[in-house]
Amino acid sequence: MAVDDPGVVAAFWVLSATTIGGALMVAAVRNLIHAFLFLVLSFIGVAGLYLTLSADFIAVVQVLIYAGAIAVLMLFAIMLTPLAARDNSETIFLAPAAVLAGLVATTIALIAVDTSWPLSDRGPFATTAAALGEALLDPFVLPFEVASVLLVVAMIGAIMLVRED
Amino acid sequence: MSVGLEHYLVVGAILFSIGLFLVLAKRNAVGILMGVELMLNAANLTLVAFSRFIESPRPIDGQAFTVFVVTVAAAEASVALALIVAIYRVRQTIDVDRINILRW
Numbered sequence: 686m687a688v689d690d691p692g693v694v695a696a697f698w699v700l701s702a703t704t705i706g707g708a709l710m711v712a713a714v715r716n717l718i719h720a721f722l723f724l725v726l727s728f729i730g731v732a733g734l735y736l737t738l739s740a741d742f743i744a745v746v747q748v749l750i751y752a753g754a755i756a757v758l759m760l761f762a763i764m765l766t767p768l769a770a771r772d773n774s775e776t777i778f779l780a781p782a783a784v785l786a787g788l789v790a791t792t793i794a795l796i797a798v799d800t801s802w803p804l805s806d807r808g809p810f811a812t813t814a815a816a817l818g819e820a821l822l823d824p825f826v827l828p829f830e831v832a833s834v835l836l837v838v839a840m841i842g843a844i845m846l847v848r849e850d
Numbered sequence: 851m852s853v854g855l856e857h858y859l860v861v862g863a864i865l866f867s868i869g870l871f872l873v874l875a876k877r878n879a880v881g882i883l884m885g886v887e888l889m890l891n892a893a894n895l896t897l898v899a900f901s902r903f904i905e906s907p908r909p910i911d912g913q914a915f916t917v918f919v920v921t922v923a924a925a926e927a928s929v930a931l932a933l934i935v936a937i938y939r940v941r942q943t944i945d946v947d948r949i950n951i952l953r954w
Contacts, residue, residue: 687854697853701861708868708888717878724884731865731891738858738902743894743913750920755887755927762880762931766938769945775877777947782874790867797859804855805905816910817917825914832921839925843932 688809693737700737704730717763717773721756728752739809742817858899866892879934879944883927890923 688694707727711720728751735744776782810816821829865888872885894916901912934944941949 687852689852691851694851694853697857701857705861705864705868708865711881711884711888712868712872712875717880720881720884724887727865727888728891731895734858734861734895735898737853738898740898740902740913740916743898743916746917746920747894750924751887751891755924758927758931759880759883762883762934765935766880766944768942769878769938773876773878773881775945776875777877779875782871785874786867786871789870790863793863793866794860797863798856802855802903803905804903805909807905807909809902810910813910813913817913820908820910820914821917824908824911825918828918832918835925836921839928843928846929846932846936 688737696733697737700730700733703727704734715772715774720773721759721763724759725752725756728756740813742814855899855903858903859896862892862896862899865889865895877945877947879937879946880931882946883930883934886930887923887927890919894919 688697704727707723707730710723711727714720714723728747732744732747732752735741735747869885869888869890869892872888873882874885876882876885897912897916897919901909901916904912937949938944943949
């Protein structure tokens with residue numbers, strides 16, 4: 686069942702334009718720091734799209750982890766490589782990459798529009814955090830534990846890679 | 851005018867293809883990483899959209915997958931950026947075209 690609320694519909698179009706426009710600017714701008722700022726704008730647009738899908742917890746996670754943690758990590762990587770080129774406009778295989786990306790987008794979009802999805806009329810979620818917590822600790826408890834091990838491994842690996850001695 | 855599943859899937863497809871373009875075309879390693887993050891975001895967006903619109907006995911599962919994707923993305927970003935900094939210390943560049951000491 687599609688969403689008819691005019692506020693949500695307007696929010697969808699504005700947030701989609703923000704997200705895709707930000708992503709396009711990441712590809713277009715010349716300065717790497719500016720590209721990074723547009724990437725954060727795109728992440729926040731995706732967080733807003735999650736809100737229009739009534740996924741409130743995921744939206745907060747998106748802002749905290751993508752627009753917060755991963756963005757700061759990227760900024761540190763840019764700042765820690767001061768002698769490297771800040772020029773974001775250097776590209777290789779520009780035309781083939783653009784053609785391939787356009788073909789991929791067209792194919793996925795055509796398949797998405799053409800398929801008759803088994804739509805549900807359950808409406809928006811009233812609340813997701815409690816249900817998500819139950820899902821993570823009941824059917825997904827093994828992946829949940831593996832994810833914690835993965836985070837520890839990644840953290841130790843990152844420290845080992847940049848340690849100076 | 852209403853917004854349905856297809857709208858979100860098309861936005862996800864466009865976002866994914868922009869990320870794919872960045873990965874293929876950029877020469878700066880951080881720019882490539884930005885493309886990877888955009889692709890993961892597009893996948894997350896479609897997962898959450900499916901969880902909202904598709905008939906299922908456990909509709910919240912799509913959002914649980916998204917939590918795992920975000921976890922893996924955070925781990926991937928930290929290791930990738932550590933690799934970039936480590937390569938920079940040796941080569942003073944993060945241009946992937948110039949990191950070619952294995953080429954004969």
